[in-house]
Amino acid sequence: MRRQLTAVTRTGETLTVTGPTGAQVQSTYDDLDRQTTQTRVERYPVNRNLVTKLGYDDAANLTSITSPTGAVTSNTYNSVGDLIRTTAPNGAVTHFGYDYFGRKVRVSDGLGRTTRASYDLFGNLTSDANLNADGDVLRTQRYGYDEAGNMVSSKDPYNVVTTYEYDTANRLVRQIEPVTDTESITTSFGYDAAGNRTRYTDGRGNATIYTFNTLGLPESAIEPATSSHPTTPDRTWTVGYDAEGRATRISAPGETSRQRTYDAAGRLTAETGSGGESTTAARSLGYDKAGRLTSVSAPTGTNTYTYNDRGAVLSTSGPSGAATFGYDDDGQMTTRTDVTGTATFGYVKGRLTSLTDSITEQRQNLTYDAAGEVKTIDYGAGRIRTFGYDDLGRVNSDTLKNAANAVVASVAYGFDLNGHLTSKDTTGTAGAGNNTYTYDKAGRLTGWTSPAGTITYAWDASGNRIRAGSKTATYDARNRLLTDSDYTYTYSPRGTLRSRTSSGLSEQYAFDAFDRLTTAITQTYQYDGLDRVVSRTGTTFTYAGLGDDVVADGVEYFARGPADELLATGQGSDEQLSLTDAHGDVVAAFDPASTSLTTLNDSTSYDPFGKKITSIGDTGNLGFQGDWTDPQTGQVDMGARWYDPGTGAFTSRDSVDYTSGDSILANRYAYAAGAPLDFDDPDGHWPKWLKRAARSVSNGYHAATNFVSSTASWAWNYGTRLWNQGISALRSFGQMLYNGATRLYNKAKTAVENTYRHIKQGVTNLRTNATNWAKEQARAAAQRIYEAKKAVTNAAKAAVRQAIKFTKLPVVAALTKPLLAGVKLVSGGIKVMASVVAVTQQAIRDPDKFRQKLFLEAAQRLAPLVEGANEMWDKATQFVEDHAAEIAGIAVACGALAGAVGSAVTGYMNGKRGWDLAGETALGGLFGAAGGAAGAVGGAALGAGLRALGGGMRAAGGKAVSAGLGEARTIGRGLMGRSGGCLGPGNSFTGDTKVLMADGSHKPIRYVKLGDRVLATDPTTGRTAPRVVTALIVGSGTKQLVDITVTVDGPRGSGRAETITATAGHPFWIADQHQWREAKDLKPGYTFETADHRPAAVAATHHRTQPEVVHNLTVDTLHTYYVVAGTTPVLVHNCGTSYTHVALGLRAHGLRESAEANGHTHFLDDTLEDALANVRDVANSHPGATIHVRMDGFKMSNGRASASPAELFEDAYREGGGDNWFTTQREMNILGRSVRLGNREWESIRFTMDGKSVNFPRPGFLGG
Known part of the structure; x- marks a missing residue:
């Protein structure tokens, strides 16, 4: 039994946490109970105490984090506690900017490159923009929404629009992606009554059907019929579960099946398979008390793993390879010893600065630019590699020079506004010359022009490559390649390649029940329990750690860095330093002993899909995207599957299900979403957009420097993809992930842990090279989770829509569980009584604080990938914000869903939605029970409603009523003219002055009614929300008026001028002074607080006295509202309660x-x-x-x-x-x-x- 012991202080703060293996973390606190140190007591390989120190300002903001090695990260905050600047230990600075809702809208790196986000009044992201250091907009991606908050359009920088359509339950039913001006791809989706997606129809009209069991778990997937496999059993996958909902039996077409066994903690311990073309070796796994993988089976024995108390692998042993690893006090790898020898790594202030590989023993020194990106790599003897970057932070030049400052080799990259690689100009390597590339509007590669000529590519509506130059290809309805002008292909019922035939010669392929390639023509393969090749036709492969990057293949040795990136190769006495390009392809190597280095004796070039086209010398068996390539078959081992560069497709079906995004992602055989220069596929399951930051020698380089360059914002742009992969894989039919036992899981887990570390440390350096494609996928992923929520009654759905439309974060969806533990939410089966629905209407508010709280707290707690993400989202979406009821002609914001009685004015209801209310609870009763204002509506209805709750529910309902009384009293006082006094009608506006309403519209103040909702802001905290107008104040007579001329584009007379007329005593919030100023005291240059974030300032004032009818409002709680100058809302104080x-x-x-x-x-x-x-x-x-x-x-x-x-x-x-x-x-x-x-x-x-x-x-x- 695993146990964790925790000791706490008298005030409840955690002093020590002792894990199930005895690992201990200790904490100390200052007199204000703020944590000041965290000490990790490490026992292995030697005893040491690793202390992290925390510092704060007077407002308790975390201002400094000093790591165990003394590396200091510092944070700076604004007056309302928002993080505005973080400085990494190495000096790299990142700046953050926020809107008045507290949302992070600007992130700038140390070179001033900026990402900017814009939102509408309902919290929907409307645009993403990238700016250069001078503030010029480089590109913008825009999004459009319908009234329910569904994203209906996504417009790229070239104004190409992808559109989305929804049914009445707000589920995505159609997606239309332009290809050319006259052609588009239309995909559609169907659902069952519970909201599960049961049908996906691709662009060619081929439908895949999904079924679910009574618990809502995936049960079967039925692919389209083909001429070779027309019967249902030959195209159906099924999943069986145990009582805990764990997949124990997975059946595939062709009588292939997998059986799984779990321990009491739900961890996979054994898996067997039957069927397939070859025998399937059983898989077994063991774990320690902390849930870490300690043993994995292999064909000739067992691999074992040990860890330090921080969870990092210390040693591995067994048939798959032996290795040991060392780490510094910050947890960064400093040594690794494997079959190739010992490599060492050096760090300065938390940043990797040197690498010495285990084969050549050549030291490489690294320098960085102000944004924290690699600037140079010094190989010694004057051999220096230099990287250049564009305004989006992408590498646009990579040059290797010798001691004479002569260029040995170089590559220059060019990109379009969508981030697609459009040019690559190489010198000094095989096939050198200028290469250009073109794409269709769906982002798929359509042309490649090289010194050898032009090759045109074409695609069908399912994402299959149907043309490559003069060669054409055909596919069946399941996207399996049938012919390609070279071969004809056949497949097993479950979609694995069985044979290819050319001129009567047939070559055979075989796969086991785990869909692992075991025979390819003349080559045979065996795998360990982590699905790594350990034997190729009798030759042993060796690995280090849990990764799947080979370190020896029986012929060649591969020296790797702290993140398994390739550093060097060795074969006999031939030792070479390796060079990779921006895609991770191994393109060249040179002898470390060649100090003059005038040319590269070994180099290789590839076509866009990874096929070798020219070579000089021999760069070894690591090739396209840095993966091992079989020299006999030409296929590339990408982890979960093998890839064929000749066809541009995988040889077996992907087991991870499509969830959302570009339709080509639903193609289970396509590589890199049809854009092989922009994506790689690190695990054989899902394409990953290339960050295109400098690589020391491989596409894994930045993982080696993740102490600094992995960022919290990466969780938005790249972590989103990992979350989707993790969740999809957990729910998939063919590849149920198990704890610690697959490469995908480990990579996702590592990425999330790195992201968490940087969120906690404040190292949140957003990369401005995040692509529009990735952003669109994030939006689509959020939409998918939104669509998958459990159905409630139609009336309840209408009430929920406004609440859920604001929250677009997939990360929140996956991490909601720990925040909602123990809170019972509205169930999907509740019936909303007609008498309640009839008096309920939606009141829109912005729950951004709720969204931020969920995200930040979830990120801090960092729950692991959870299978129940959709279920958690279902529950979270049932937190209902404000709903208005028309009672006796008065709008009362009481909060209602499923007959709930209570007040939603407090934001997200402070988590008090912990009860299910049914029956005829009348909102009018709440108003009547307040007494005074409308007592005739009376307590009878309220009493009937509370009686309907019964027992414990009645008590919960009573608390909610108490919470709502203050709101009802406030409105009642307004009705009866007993508002408790105010600043007086002398502080008012002329009747034509427009007011910003909660729904974003503008209404003249004289037409604002009691109970209307206006947008209000507390400028001292940034809290913004719709609020109820609780009193109307009208004054007449001789008034001292001030005509305020406002410039809406900038201060002191620049921009368009608009005029607001106010009485002399009305307060305006002056943002740059952070205080209220009366109209009579306003001076040119004063800057206003605005709702749309456009600059607005006082240009001039004119004072006059004359008879006038003036108007003012009392606004509940926040006591502010916005008056509109032209189209720009300016914050003013209301006529609130006068306090003595x-x-x-x-x-x-x-x-x-x-x-x-x-x-x-x-x-x-x-x-x-x-x-x-x-x-x-x-x-x-x-x-x-x-x-x-x-x-x-x-x-x-x-x-x-x-x-x-x-x-x-x-x-x-x-x-x-x-x-x-x-x-x-x-x-x-x-x-x-x-x-x-x-x-x-x-x-x-x-x-x-x-x-x-x-x-x-x-x-x-x-x-x-």
């Missing part, structure tokens, strides 16, 4: 009684978020109000028994700056910050204890 005396303190220590006895306002009846919003409003926007802090019950967070009032306040202030739910401490932090910002005088805050005044001087940490 406000009481704060602890509920349990008499705050209510004291406040009511003294006539002071309190916020005890408000929800947490509403109370905090009101405190912010009072503290920052009502400087004349006196705030009374009742300190009874205040305690020091460190447990110290006695403390002065000043010490108690400081402790609460600092405690309130952290990420916690301590309401009173957060209130003290708000008060202190309002004083620091100059929005309130310290003397306006009064402190009492035991009924006596305990005032103290302004603390020094508040400045002034």
